[in-house]
Amino acid sequence: GAGVSQSPSNKVTEKGKDVELRCDPISGHTALYWYRQSLGQGLEFLIYFQGNSAPDKSGLPSDRFSAERTGGSVSTLTIQRTQQEDSAVYLCASSLVADSNEKLFFGSGTQLSVL
Amino acid sequence: QKEVEQNSGPLSVPEGAIASLNCTYSDRGSQSFFWYRQYSGKSPELIMFIYSNGDKEDGRFTAQLNKASQYVSLLIRDSQPSDSATYLCAGLRSAAGNKLTFGGGTRVLVKP
Numbered sequence: 709g710a711g712v713s714q715s716p717s718n719k720v721t722e723k724g725k726d727v728e729l730r731c732d733p734i735s736g737h738t739a740l741y742w743y744r745q746s747l748g749q750g751l752e753f754l755i756y757f758q759g760n761s762a763p764d765k766s767g768l769p770s771d772r773f774s775a776e777r778t779g780g781s782v783s784t785l786t787i788q789r790t791q792q793e794d795s796a797v798y799l800c801a802s803s804l805v806a807d808s809n810e811k812l813f814f815g816s817g818t819q820l821s822v823l
Numbered sequence: 824q825k826e827v828e829q830n831s832g833p834l835s836v837p838e839g840a841i842a843s844l845n846c847t848y849s850d851r852g853s854q855s856f857f858w859y860r861q862y863s864g865k866s867p868e869l870i871m872f873i874y875s876n877g878d879k880e881d882g883r884f885t886a887q888l889n890k891a892s893q894y895v896s897l898l899i900r901d902s903q904p905s906d907s908a909t910y911l912c913a914g915l916r917s918a919a920g921n922k923l924t925f926g927g928g929t930r931v932l933v934k935p
Contacts, residue, residue: 741922741923743925748831748927749927749928750827750829750911750925750926750927750928751867751911751913751923751925752925753922753923753924753925756922764922766922767922799866799867811869811872812869812923814866814867814868815866816865816866817866
């Protein structure tokens with residue numbers, strides 16, 4: 709596609725439910741990142757994938773969070789047993805490679821609201 | 824202490840003036856720095872990146888980096904109302920896996 713695509717754009721769920729957020733990166737981009745942005749805050753790194761290498765999961769806040777990337781393309785971020793503090797905008801970004809000067813292209817995000 | 828610090832603002836500047844945004848970082852291993860602009864309700868978009876000490880200019884934007892002082896800045900010349908947005912500073916440390924560490928952002932308001 710022309711840009712990074714995320715779905716759903718909005719998700720409202722009840723506390724304790726599981727949610728899945730999807731990211732479709734720009735075709736040909738080997739690096740994929742997940743960030744979280746709480747209201748009025750900066751971006752918090754969650755996880756990144758580079759090609760077939762093991763993902764860097766160092767930013768995941770708890771074991772309720774997991775992500776996978778199938779076939780080196782689409783990625784799914786799963787949050788189990790959601791809590792109210794999980795409410796945020798979840799942003800996905802991709803780049804050609806994970807290089808120190810490589811431009812990240814962000815998707816429009818998924819607004820997650822946990823009631 | 825956050826790894827990347829920014830004044831949250833709002834920074835209010837009159838149209839046509841220079842907006843000066845500052846960012847400090849604590850990780851001396853950070854090698855590259857990025858400025859992203861984020862309009863309300865939208866995703867961040869890259870304005871500039873800089874990795875060498877000194878100034879880097881691109882149109883109305885100038886990024887400045889001082890690694891000794893661990894300081895990055897962004898100047899916006901001839902500010903326009905369309906420049907009103909939140910500006911995010913981010914540092915990247917390749918040894919840490921090419922993940923960007925963002926500051927909290929500075930909100931800029933350009934008044935006509």
